[in-house]
Amino acid sequence: MAEHTSHLLSKPSFQQLIDVLRSSGYRVVGPIVRDGAVVWDTVQQTGDLPIGWRDIQEPGRYRLEQTGDDRIFGVVHGPQSLKPFSFAPRESLLTIERTQNGFATTPTIPQSEKVAVLGARPCDVAGLAIQDRVFLRDAYADPYYQARREGLFLVTVHCTRALSTCFCASMGTGPRATSGFDLALTELPEGFVVEAGSSAGEDILAKLERRPATKEAINAANSRIASCAKSQMRALDTSHLPQALYDAHEHQRWDDVAARCLACGNCTMVCPTCFCHAVEETPDLDRQRSEHTRLWDSCFTQEHGYIHGKNVRPTIKDRYRMWLSHKLASWIDQFGSSGCVGCGRCITWCPVGIDLTEELPALLKPDARNTNRQT
Amino acid sequence: MSNKNRVCPIVTPVRPTLAVYKFASCDGCQLSILNLEDDLLALGETLDIAYFPEASSEMRDGPYDIVLVEGSITTPDDAHRILAVRQQAKTLITIGACATAGGIQALRNWSDVETFKQVVYPSPQYIHSLSTSTPISDHVRVDFELWGCPIDKGQLLRVLTDLLAGVQPRLPADSVCLECKRRGHVCVVVAKSLPCLGPVTRTGCGAICPGMGRDCYGCFGPTEGGHEGPGVPPNTGSLARQFNEELNLIPVEVVRRFRGINGSVGSFERESDVWDKKT
Numbered sequence: 001m002a003e004h005t006s007h008l009l010s011k012p013s014f015q016q017l018i019d020v021l022r023s024s025g026y027r028v029v030g031p032i033v034r035d036g037a038v039v040w041d042t043v044q045q046t047g048d049l050p051i052g053w054r055d056i057q058e059p060g061r062y063r064l065e066q067t068g069d070d071r072i073f074g075v076v077h078g079p080q081s082l083k084p085f086s087f088a089p090r091e092s093l094l095t096i097e098r099t100q101n102g103f104a105t106t107p108t109i110p111q112s113e114k115v116a117v118l119g120a121r122p123c124d125v126a127g128l129a130i131q132d133r134v135f136l137r138d139a140y141a142d143p144y145y146q147a148r149r150e151g152l153f154l155v156t157v158h159c160t161r162a163l164s165t166c167f168c169a170s171m172g173t174g175p176r177a178t179s180g181f182d183l184a185l186t187e188l189p190e191g192f193v194v195e196a197g198s199s200a201g202e203d204i205l206a207k208l209e210r211r212p213a214t215k216e217a218i219n220a221a222n223s224r225i226a227s228c229a230k231s232q233m234r235a236l237d238t239s240h241l242p243q244a245l246y247d248a249h250e251h252q253r254w255d256d257v258a259a260r261c262l263a264c265g266n267c268t269m270v271c272p273t274c275f276c277h278a279v280e281e282t283p284d285l286d287r288q289r290s291e292h293t294r295l296w297d298s299c300f301t302q303e304h305g306y307i308h309g310k311n312v313r314p315t316i317k318d319r320y321r322m323w324l325s326h327k328l329a330s331w332i333d334q335f336g337s338s339g340c341v342g343c344g345r346c347i348t349w350c351p352v353g354i355d356l357t358e359e360l361p362a363l364l365k366p367d368a369r370n371t372n373r374q375t
Numbered sequence: 376m377s378n379k380n381r382v383c384p385i386v387t388p389v390r391p392t393l394a395v396y397k398f399a400s401c402d403g404c405q406l407s408i409l410n411l412e413d414d415l416l417a418l419g420e421t422l423d424i425a426y427f428p429e430a431s432s433e434m435r436d437g438p439y440d441i442v443l444v445e446g447s448i449t450t451p452d453d454a455h456r457i458l459a460v461r462q463q464a465k466t467l468i469t470i471g472a473c474a475t476a477g478g479i480q481a482l483r484n485w486s487d488v489e490t491f492k493q494v495v496y497p498s499p500q501y502i503h504s505l506s507t508s509t510p511i512s513d514h515v516r517v518d519f520e521l522w523g524c525p526i527d528k529g530q531l532l533r534v535l536t537d538l539l540a541g542v543q544p545r546l547p548a549d550s551v552c553l554e555c556k557r558r559g560h561v562c563v564v565v566a567k568s569l570p571c572l573g574p575v576t577r578t579g580c581g582a583i584c585p586g587m588g589r590d591c592y593g594c595f596g597p598t599e600g601g602h603e604g605p606g607v608p609p610n611t612g613s614l615a616r617q618f619n620e621e622l623n624l625i626p627v628e629v630v631r632r633f634r635g636i637n638g639s640v641g642s643f644e645r646e647s648d649v650w651d652k653k654t
Contacts, residue, residue, distance in 0.1 A: 035588055036566035039559055062566045089557035260613050264574035269556030285417045285536050296557050301549045302599045315607055351564040351574050352617045
């Protein structure tokens, strides 16, 4: 990328990146192997990362396998996006206590913690930018999200291997991250091509032993990223959205997908952009004190569609239609972009392997049952 | 835990009385009450525990404000006794899979109990047992049902707190999956091909089994539409097909997944019967 100056960081110097981040006050988090996948956890050294592993992802199936190579970021991603770092799965918002005159509330805004994430993928960086638009919009910034978000330092790794479930190229979010990161790496056999994307990233980069990236290294990085884009087997044609999906509201394909959908909500939990949450009240038994808690919710639950004595989305069909129509269509009207970044997690982590890149084209095909629809 | 700072009196004028009754069950749910630990002391202060033979030999007569019922109905005597318990109870709450759904002993509903009696007991004529194990709600009106094997003590405390506050108790009917993802557990269906019932099972346990790398066996019952609750029964058909076609369970194994702790509840029962016909 012309606007970034590229450097080359040798593989043995990678530990230095972790050390410099730690001495700069960051808790360093990276992917680690656990329970058959990678999950985010605190790392102390390069050896904690899944060196020599790669992930195989298909609809409803995730497997790790050892490759025997020395790639540090051979695993593309696990079930977690960057979402849990900024939008906590469960967090206290307020405590409420009775007083002589009524009650007093105490907000429980978290302390901002400096967290550096190693190996965030371009699709996830794009997903975080979408969450920022939801939670930090204009005057209505969510202080809980904001406190967590402010402490994040993102080391993205441009993708040089696509999963069978990836379709970021068609969504314009990868396999190269163009913004939203502090440092971006491209992994090559001889080391990492590194660019800074923020002044915080520049500061860290300045403390690393590095040399200017040669033209050959930059070309090699570019060509690996380009072939990753080319190798993607899935794509989403969004050219007719949002209108085409609104027009498909009565399509018979919704019945077909509802027969497969479990309404378990896994797709929404792993989605980097899904932001629905519920708020719970947890009073003490003596009713003198209560905690007001926010937790991840899903448009697939029964309660999500319950309004004024009636459920507006009683069936699984209603719920799947709500999710996909929002994600791919009304999100554009609401936030100015698609709600999908093409990470493919909803395909992999669906227990029955429902694939939105199959559902959307089917929904946009003429429906034999609906004669009114213009095609 | 001190109540020195309490400035408002408890809403109810007297301490409401609590009774705990047992039918066919293992006592595990009653033990969950005793496992409330610190909260048990607060519970004892807030409620007058009038009848709880598992905990105290002091047993006072009813009527009681709140009655917790553990266990299912499996004998003619019990079918009679539950009517009397209901008469003593202002509010009756079932605790656990047995009382709420018939429990694991409802497996007898698919078998011949007379044969069991002949095989197991030297003098079967003394055994007076019904041919079925049925939930309390099949016999008397139930005001609230707590699922689980055993129940979650947090849910129990929550329901009692709501009742004391005069609020309609409400527990989530989400899938176990939401809790797995909130806790960062890796999905055992997707990553290990285990036949987990989490996608169709009601939350409440804290996703304990998947958190230990095991597949959920549905001890909190179906997500929605369990008895007369709101919502639609979960799509057990799709999950069963996945077990059979992708995870290679043979039909009898699919039957056993659904016909377990909550095997005689609505959607789980129907699904097990569908696959029973394929064995």
